[in-house]
Amino acid sequence: MAELYKGKPVADALKEKMAADVAALKEKGITPTLAILRVGERDDDLSYERGAMKTCDSVGVAVKNVVLPADVASDSFFETLDGLNNDPEVHGILMFRPLPKHLDGEKARKMLNPDKDVDGCTDYSLAGVFTNTDLGFPPCTAQAAMEILDFYGVECKGKRAAVIGRSLVVGRPAAMMLMHKNATPTICHTRTVDTPSVVREADIVIVCAGQMQAVGKEYFREGQIVIDVGIHYNEETQKLCGDVRFDEAEPIVAAISPVPGGVGSVTTCVLVSHVVEAAKRIAG
Amino acid sequence: MAELYKGKPVADALKEKMAADVAALKEKGITPTLAILRVGERDDDLSYERGAMKTCDSVGVAVKNVVLPADVASDSFFETLDGLNNDPEVHGILMFRPLPKHLDGEKARKMLNPDKDVDGCTDYSLAGVFTNTDLGFPPCTAQAAMEILDFYGVECKGKRAAVIGRSLVVGRPAAMMLMHKNATPTICHTRTVDTPSVVREADIVIVCAGQMQAVGKEYFREGQIVIDVGIHYNEETQKLCGDVRFDEAEPIVAAISPVPGGVGSVTTCVLVSHVVEAAKRIAG
Numbered sequence: 001m002a003e004l005y006k007g008k009p010v011a012d013a014l015k016e017k018m019a020a021d022v023a024a025l026k027e028k029g030i031t032p033t034l035a036i037l038r039v040g041e042r043d044d045d046l047s048y049e050r051g052a053m054k055t056c057d058s059v060g061v062a063v064k065n066v067v068l069p070a071d072v073a074s075d076s077f078f079e080t081l082d083g084l085n086n087d088p089e090v091h092g093i094l095m096f097r098p099l100p101k102h103l104d105g106e107k108a109r110k111m112l113n114p115d116k117d118v119d120g121c122t123d124y125s126l127a128g129v130f131t132n133t134d135l136g137f138p139p140c141t142a143q144a145a146m147e148i149l150d151f152y153g154v155e156c157k158g159k160r161a162a163v164i165g166r167s168l169v170v171g172r173p174a175a176m177m178l179m180h181k182n183a184t185p186t187i188c189h190t191r192t193v194d195t196p197s198v199v200r201e202a203d204i205v206i207v208c209a210g211q212m213q214a215v216g217k218e219y220f221r222e223g224q225i226v227i228d229v230g231i232h233y234n235e236e237t238q239k240l241c242g243d244v245r246f247d248e249a250e251p252i253v254a255a256i257s258p259v260p261g262g263v264g265s266v267t268t269c270v271l272v273s274h275v276v277e278a279a280k281r282i283a284g
Numbered sequence: 285m286a287e288l289y290k291g292k293p294v295a296d297a298l299k300e301k302m303a304a305d306v307a308a309l310k311e312k313g314i315t316p317t318l319a320i321l322r323v324g325e326r327d328d329d330l331s332y333e334r335g336a337m338k339t340c341d342s343v344g345v346a347v348k349n350v351v352l353p354a355d356v357a358s359d360s361f362f363e364t365l366d367g368l369n370n371d372p373e374v375h376g377i378l379m380f381r382p383l384p385k386h387l388d389g390e391k392a393r394k395m396l397n398p399d400k401d402v403d404g405c406t407d408y409s410l411a412g413v414f415t416n417t418d419l420g421f422p423p424c425t426a427q428a429a430m431e432i433l434d435f436y437g438v439e440c441k442g443k444r445a446a447v448i449g450r451s452l453v454v455g456r457p458a459a460m461m462l463m464h465k466n467a468t469p470t471i472c473h474t475r476t477v478d479t480p481s482v483v484r485e486a487d488i489v490i491v492c493a494g495q496m497q498a499v500g501k502e503y504f505r506e507g508q509i510v511i512d513v514g515i516h517y518n519e520e521t522q523k524l525c526g527d528v529r530f531d532e533a534e535p536i537v538a539a540i541s542p543v544p545g546g547v548g549s550v551t552t553c554v555l556v557s558h559v560v561e562a563a564k565r566i567a568g
Contacts, residue, residue: 123411123419130414130460131452135407158477166463168415175471179450182475184482187459191466193442198468201485 003152003255005227007144007265010151014269015059021276022060025283032279033062034118034272035090037081039103040070045096051268052094061275064090070100077103078111085113091282092118092275115281118274120173129173132180134281137274142173144266145206145227146181148257154204154225156181162202164188164195164215164243170208170229178204195219207243217248226256229263287436287539289511291428291549294435298553299343305560306344309567316563317346318402318556319374321365323387324354329380335552336378345559348374354384361387362395369397375566376402376559399565402558404457413457416464418565421558426457428550429490429511430465432541438488438509440465446486448472448479448499448527454492454513462488479503491527501532510540513547 022032034056038045049065056063066084068077077099084093093116099105114124114136120143125136149156161183165171175185183204188195196218199205205226207215212232220226230243242259249256257263306316318340322329333349340347350368352361361383368377377400383389398408398420404427409420433440445467449455459469467488472479480502483489489510491499496516504510514527526543533540541547 123415124407126414127407127411130410130456131407157475160477160482172414172460176456179471179473182473184470184472184476186468186470187463188468189463189466191441192468193444198444 002226002250002253005148005152005225005255005257005262007148007257007262010148010266011055011269013151014147014266014273015055018059018061018269018273018276021280025276025279026060028283030279030283031060031062031089032091032276033064033089034092034094034275035064035066035084035087035116037066037068037084037093037095039068039072039077039096039099042096048096048268052271055268055272056275059272059276061272072103074103078108081108081111085111085116090116091278092116092271094119094271095121097121116278118271118278120274126168126173129176132176137277138177139169139173140267140270140274141170141208141229141263142177143270144263145170145174145208145229146177147266147270148227148263149181149204149225152255154255156183156204159183159203160201161185161204161206162188162199163206163208164199164219165208165210165229167208167210170206174206174208174229178206209243211243213241213243213245215243215249216245217252220249220252222252222254224253224255226253227263228257228259231259231264286510286534286537289432289436289509289539289541289546291432291541291546294432294550295339295553297435298431298550298557299339302343302345302553302557302560305564309560309563310344312567314563314567315344315346315373316375316560317348317373318376318378318559319348319350319368319371319400321350321352321368321377321379323352323356323361323380323383326380332380332552336555339552339556340559343556343560345556356384356387358387362392365392365395369395369400374400375562376400376555378403378555379405381405400562402555402562404558410452410457413460416460421561422461423453423457424551424554424558425454425492425513425547426461427554428547429454429458429492429513430461431550431554432511432547433465433488433509436539438539440467440488443467443487444485445469445488445490446472446483447490447492448483448503449492449494449513451492451494454490458490458492458513462490493527495527497525497527497529499527499533500529501536504533504536506536506538508537508539510537511547512541512543515543515548 120139128135208229228242404423412419450473492513512526
């Protein structure tokens, strides 16, 4: 029976710390503010937005909702973004991507003020995660995985770690963050030969393959800590599930984060914590 | 008996390609130009400068030497750097670091025009190597190791790779570049437990530990490809040597780059190739 690394207590601890930080900032006359820039009404965006707003509300972070129609003119979109970049009352910007095709998403990503890049998507933020400096902010999902390890007291130093997946949103940043914690990371991906045997060598496994229930018992051995970053809707069971076949992994490993109720419940907290951090950096 | 992966033929091939590119640029009226910004007269800088100038000369790249006294005023230094940043006739800037202590090296690194960062030291260049895009340029030594693998026809796809060392100059970028070539990289460092057994798993080993002859036979097995990035002066033997105990590794592995005559002889070529590439990017 594996220990369950649930996300809720991690999120609660983060919120408690944030609420204290927000109170201290408000005493200085600063209200940390997240601008949410959304184009159109995509379901995924709306759902993430609701979660972020709820978390903001619970810790006292203000939200400025900026919603543009799906067919907004390019000039108008970039003017809006520029305005948020330069608005001294906005500390963080969550810009939903991908943008509609008629808008240049790469231009928007490059234009985003890195000091307000609380979602960790600019090149500055990625350089920060690579160099381990506080340029921008790390991608929220990768950091959420680390927050779970920290909260449950997992010592990374001297451990071997495997990351399954090399995306810029999770895999690569997670590998770097594990290395900064003095683990020895191996990055597995679709071209890796015999991934299960590589992963069995690792003490800590971050699964961000992006494939529903693709990772089964052959990847695991006793004693491992497994963080499942995947989140998928299984049409057959009509339930949410992760990249890991939980029922196969759970009897083998020492600890595993469930889906739902694991990484996903920490991610928006990390996003909001970045807004607070951005405000603190400005407050000095 | 291992195959010797000497640097000279790699450098010669790079030079041949560069010379052709330079000729094509000159037909368009563009002379690729490297500015070398040196403060003071440190031996290491002077030696690297001579190598770079010789390579530039051999392929037709112009050099603009800018030498400032070791006690140059900060304002004056930054004015000079700004001038080179904005000089349309300068395509690449090699700024020797570390700068003297009275100059803010971090400010200088951040100020350097990333489009001219042929030495790969800005955050943009590091983001480029992390994201596998052509922001700036990768650090020359890490790329030199890759050029050797490419020249000798080493297929990285599906192979396991170990990098010993996690510096921003070699270890981390080399791991990313190996991953972009579809190898599965593991980054070992001073906190790794039992590095030799981790390294023996790898098919390709990049040694950039920064310690003279620290890596001996216990790290190796048959069939491995070893690139030794270290370069040290052994006071005892009065000879140059690498991080690897060559005499122990050579009888075991399939191929190894010697020191001297390996990576070091490719690095300045890579630097100069970045100047040519910078000029080509501008020429469009």
